[in-house]
Amino acid sequence: MTDEIPEPPEGFVRSEVRGPFSTHNGPYFHRPASEDGTVGQAFYALPRHANGIGLVHGGMLSAFMDGLLAQAVGRGTGLVGVTIHLSIDFLHMAREGDWIVGEARMTRATRDVAFVEGVARARGVDVVRASGIFKLMAKRR
Numbered sequence: 001m002t003d004e005i006p007e008p009p010e011g012f013v014r015s016e017v018r019g020p021f022s023t024h025n026g027p028y029f030h031r032p033a034s035e036d037g038t039v040g041q042a043f044y045a046l047p048r049h050a051n052g053i054g055l056v057h058g059g060m061l062s063a064f065m066d067g068l069l070a071q072a073v074g075r076g077t078g079l080v081g082v083t084i085h086l087s088i089d090f091l092h093m094a095r096e097g098d099w100i101v102g103e104a105r106m107t108r109a110t111r112d113v114a115f116v117e118g119v120a121r122a123r124g125v126d127v128v129r130a131s132g133i134f135k136l137m138a139k140r141r
Contacts, residue, residue, distance in 0.1 A: 081134030
């Protein structure tokens with residue numbers, strides 16, 4: 001398998017402005033948030049995203065879900081969310097060559113923290129489910 005990436009799923013465009021960690025692990029793709037505040041991200045599983053048996057590494061899925069949940073917090077609050085708790089449930093396998101497509105939504109926010117949940121799928125099957133609590137912080141100027 002090569003590092004060639006096919007066209008993303010319909011409605012997704014390449015994310016250009018990411019932090020160094022996400023840029024290194026990507027590329028990631030996103031779609032505009034829906035009316036209900038649900039956000040979507042995706043990545044194409046390259047060889048570097050996989051373990052020795054060709055399955056997408058759990059660390060990659062965890063990092064992807066952390067960023068996806070943080071995006072939902074930002075969309076829902078207009079603030080930066082910093083992870084203070086992340087819960088991951090691995091439900092099925094994803095493989096090199098799969099598009100991993102996730103969606104997340106913020107379920108509640110207080111003045112200081114936000115609660116969010118999401119799921120990612122490959123080939124139409126739920127691969128990972130996550131929930132998190134994020135500390136809300138003002139954006140850097």
